[in-house]
Amino acid sequence: xxxxxxxxxxxxxxxxxxxxxxxxxxxxxxxxxxxxxxxxxxxxxxxxxxxxxxxxxxxxxxxxxxxxxxxxxxxxxxxxxxxxxxx
Amino acid sequence: xxxxxxxxxxxxxxxxxxxxxxxxxxxxxxxxxxxxxxxxxxxxxxxxxxxxxxxxxxxxxxxxxxxxxxxxxxxxxxxxxxxxxxx
Numbered sequence: 001x002x003x004x005x006x007x008x009x010x011x012x013x014x015x016x017x018x019x020x021x022x023x024x025x026x027x028x029x030x031x032x033x034x035x036x037x038x039x040x041x042x043x044x045x046x047x048x049x050x051x052x053x054x055x056x057x058x059x060x061x062x063x064x065x066x067x068x069x070x071x072x073x074x075x076x077x078x079x080x081x082x083x084x085x086x087x
Numbered sequence: 088x089x090x091x092x093x094x095x096x097x098x099x100x101x102x103x104x105x106x107x108x109x110x111x112x113x114x115x116x117x118x119x120x121x122x123x124x125x126x127x128x129x130x131x132x133x134x135x136x137x138x139x140x141x142x143x144x145x146x147x148x149x150x151x152x153x154x155x156x157x158x159x160x161x162x163x164x165x166x167x168x169x170x171x172x173x174x
Contacts, residue, residue: 037123040159044150048157059146061163063131070135072127076148 005031029076036074055081092118116163123161142168
């Protein structure tokens, strides 16, 4: 599942991620521009407080061109990580 | 070399990264909180416009506690990447 970070508070997206783990083993938190900081907050709050088994699988950054302006993008992939509990 | 992202415009830090590559093979762009978005901008502008051989080696996110508040952190490691040109 993808969670797109927008204008709401971080907790709204943390809830979306935690809910996403009910259906999916993998949640990708996606953000552009200034919302990238919030995406990192969402991943960290999820991992530290609400779903401590979650594993940070991957982080990618990139650039998109929107209306002739370059905008940075970020995708943070979290997995349920229960299989990885043994380490 | 480390480049700490603060209040200046992104270009000031892009210049610091490009200058850093004169002395070091590796530059780590570090940011906290809202400056994380700017750190991604700095990495992307450097890679896309000023130092296209630069290679994105690693991205790490974490949490620091500052004055009892949890603050997200991000470290983006860029390398000169000239050795990696063959691929």
